[in-house]
Amino acid sequence: MTRLTFLGTGTSQGVPIIACPCDRCQSTDPHDKRFRAAAYIESEGFQVLVDAGPDFRMQMLARNIRHLDAILLTHKHKDHTGGLDDVRSLNYIDRKAVEIYCEPEVLAALRNDYAYAFAEHKYPGAPEWHVHLLDGRPFRITSLENTGELEWVHDVGYFFRQPDGSLVPSDNAVVDALPALPGPDCGVADGHRYLNITPIRGMHDQMPVLGFRFGNIAYLTDMSSIPESESVKLEGLEHLTLNTVGYKPHHSHFSLDEALALANRIGARHTWLTHLSHTFPPHRQFCEDLRKLCRERGIRSDVQPAYDGLTITAP
Ligand SMILES: [Zn+2]
Ligand SMILES: [Zn+2]
Ligand SMILES: [Zn+2]
Incomplete structure (x- = not known):
């Protein structure tokens, strides 16, 4: 059983957007309050986070998450990595480093954005x-x-x-991920227990990004195209998550039309839309609009907007 x-x-700016007077940003429906995109997966006793953006702290507190076995990063953008300093509380509680999984290009960005975390002589309490x-x-x-067990001095x-x-300073070590x-x-x-995870390659404009498949749930975000070669990895899904930021074509995200066409091509039983912006109508209206659009176009997947706190499961 896998739960997401x-x-x-x-x-990237969340919803509501700071200072925006529009009716979506002013909505009082909790479904219209959207933190930056992230997902929490529970599978076979493992607790895994995909992306740790600027809302990481509030997201962990909101769902009362007290432990993470792994943080997977889809790409280097700040709305997906900006909260990584806040793993410090997990370091302190678990007395160990947090396990982060990412591509080399993402690590290069982390070294730049969080130089202090990789410094030879770290400031006491750095992540x-x-x-x-x-x-x-x-x-x-x-x-x-x-x-190793970290000791806090x-x-x-x-x-x-x-x-x-004797005591040796910790070092934010880098290793290759173990193959499935x-x-x-x-x-x-x-x-030791293990969980295999399949990365899915996508392109975010010209930037390669990774989505992840856990059993029959695939979580893809920040993509504007997916190479045809990845199709085979997306067969037989119960749940698929796709990103879209608006109705108009966008250089680095699927438009709504592109997301619907892809949902139809992949044909997961359910497709959930994420990375949503305030250009879409309020949640309830958007659900209705999508039902109508999918009926008209004969989309072979139940497509709905995701919302913060929604949990989906697959056997
Ligand atoms: Zn993003
Ligand atoms: Zn707005
Ligand atoms: Zn991005």
């Missing part, structure tokens, strides 16, 4: 990350991930205790 909860379904590099192939997360920072009792294991998507190998 939408922690945020808004475009502790253990970065796993993805190369586009299916990978696995495991219950083994262990950068007040006013000095985090250290690893060595067998001889053949056979079932989850299980036990070498005494």
Whole structure:
């Protein structure tokens, strides 16, 4: 069983947009309050976050999430990475680094945006990350991930205790992600639980981004095209998430028409739209409009707007 909860379904500025007087931004319906796009996946005992944007802290608090086994990053944009400093509380509670999975290009951006987290002599209390590099192939997360028990020394920072009792400063290490294991998507190998995850390649204008498939749920965001070669990875889905930011063609996101055409092509039982902007009507109206559009166009998927807090499940 895989559960996905939408922690945020808004475009890069969120909805409402600061200072916007429009009726969507002024709506009092909670469905029209959209944090920046992120998803929380629970599967086989693993707790996984996709993207940690500027609303990360409020998203964790809103859903009472107290632990993460992995944070997967789709791409380097700030609305997907801007909250990574706030994993500090997880570092402190779990006494370990947070396991982050991303492509090398995303790591390069993190090194730039969060130079202090990679500094040789870190400021005490800087975030502790253990970065796993993805190369586009299916990978696995495991219950083994262990950068050692971090020890917090007040006013000095985090250290690893060595067998001889000495303390070595922590280092935000970078390793290659472990490849997926053949056979079932989850299980036990070498005494440790694992979960296989399939990345899906998409293009965000000219920027390569990754979506992720967990069992029969695929979460794709910030794409404007998907190479034909990825189609085979999107077969037999119960739930598909696609991004759209408006009715008009957009250089880096699917327009609504493009998202509907893609939903029809992939043919998941349900398709959920995310990364929504205030150009769409209020949630209830948008649901009605989509039902009508899908009927008129004979779309072979039940397409609905996602909303913050929505949970979907697949066997
Ligand atoms: Zn985005
Ligand atoms: Zn507005
Ligand atoms: Zn983006």
